[in-house]
Amino acid sequence: MFLFPSLCWSCFTDDSIRWTKTVILTLFVVGVCLELSYATWNIALEMTTFPRTALFAQVHPVFILLGAACAAFVSRHAQSELVTFPSRTEWFGVGVTISGAIITTTYSNRRDQQRPSTITGDLVALCSAISYAGYIASMRRTQNAMYPGLQPRITNASVFIVQGFATIIMMMCSFLILAIVPDQADWSLTPPYGVFAWPHCDDVRFIIAVGVLIAVGHLAITVAVQNLPLLVASVSLTLLPIVQTLFSHALVGTPILTVREIVGAIVTILGVALTTVAHDKSLAEKHRENEEDSRRISIDNRS
Numbered sequence: 482m483f484l485f486p487s488l489c490w491s492c493f494t495d496d497s498i499r500w501t502k503t504v505i506l507t508l509f510v511v512g513v514c515l516e517l518s519y520a521t522w523n524i525a526l527e528m529t530t531f532p533r534t535a536l537f538a539q540v541h542p543v544f545i546l547l548g549a550a551c552a553a554f555v556s557r558h559a560q561s562e563l564v565t566f567p568s569r570t571e572w573f574g575v576g577v578t579i580s581g582a583i584i585t586t587t588y589s590n591r592r593d594q595q596r597p598s599t600i601t602g603d604l605v606a607l608c609s610a611i612s613y614a615g616y617i618a619s620m621r622r623t624q625n626a627m628y629p630g631l632q633p634r635i636t637n638a639s640v641f642i643v644q645g646f647a648t649i650i651m652m653m654c655s656f657l658i659l660a661i662v663p664d665q666a667d668w669s670l671t672p673p674y675g676v677f678a679w680p681h682c683d684d685v686r687f688i689i690a691v692g693v694l695i696a697v698g699h700l701a702i703t704v705a706v707q708n709l710p711l712l713v714a715s716v717s718l719t720l721l722p723i724v725q726t727l728f729s730h731a732l733v734g735t736p737i738l739t740v741r742e743i744v745g746a747i748v749t750i751l752g753v754a755l756t757t758v759a760h761d762k763s764l765a766e767k768h769r770e771n772e773e774d775s776r777r778i779s780i781d782n783r784s
Contacts, residue, residue: 507622514616521609529602535722537606539582542575542715542756544614549712568763571712574756578719581749584741617706617715716756719749 525534546567553566706714723746 507619510619511616514612514619517612518609518616521605521612525602525606525609527602528605529599533603534606534609536582537603538609538613539719539722540579540607541610541614541617542578542712542719544611545617545712545715546572546575548614548618567712568759570759571756571763574752574759575712575716576752577755578716578749578752581745581747581752582719582722584745584748614715617711620703620706621711710760712760713757716753720753723749 522534522538525538549567702714702718705717709717723742
């Protein structure tokens, strides 16, 4: 879905996109990781409880850190650009964030008793977190490959246009599936269930509104990942269950937040803030070390 709009955008604009094998491959990896994250999320919802699915799907910052640690280990043993290991404070911040997610999503008074939790379902939800971590990392790599040497803000306009057209294509395909394939939507209160009365269904406007909100939210996530450090963006996305709970209360009328959920939300926000500060401090220390190395090299050359 993204490849065709990207090609059209590069043909009719002055964006200097380098269509190499690496770019096409990373675009393919981005799509596969995103599709796997969606698929495993929906499968996990059918195999285990929603709180456990939400919990295991929110641990993607851990895999971002593990990937950074592996990259740093490889760079230490290969002749490549040195990558620093994640600091202890970053690990601690991620741990605090995950703890807040645990407190928020495992409240006992709202557990789904009709569908018991299973180890297989938990593993599938964990695969969703791994896929989403791969999606974030591969999307950043795709941006660097398509626009080498450019700042992320320069590519934001193309991101809006390309992802907007891709979303339109995706929504059209979804509407066709809902209209043609039976038993794709069964939330209607009166028969015919779903959208079998297409295109005279009264809920079409509601479906369009949901699709537009999803598109805008996903577009915001894409731009955030392109402009923020990977770890900061990944940790910030753990706030999604909190926002979902607030919207659920405002739109559907679910019970108000409990004390445990509020405590979990506060812990999650503190973890996000701690991780952000630790990451900025780590970058500042790395910049200072690079300046000291450059100064030392210049002094040696003079001597």
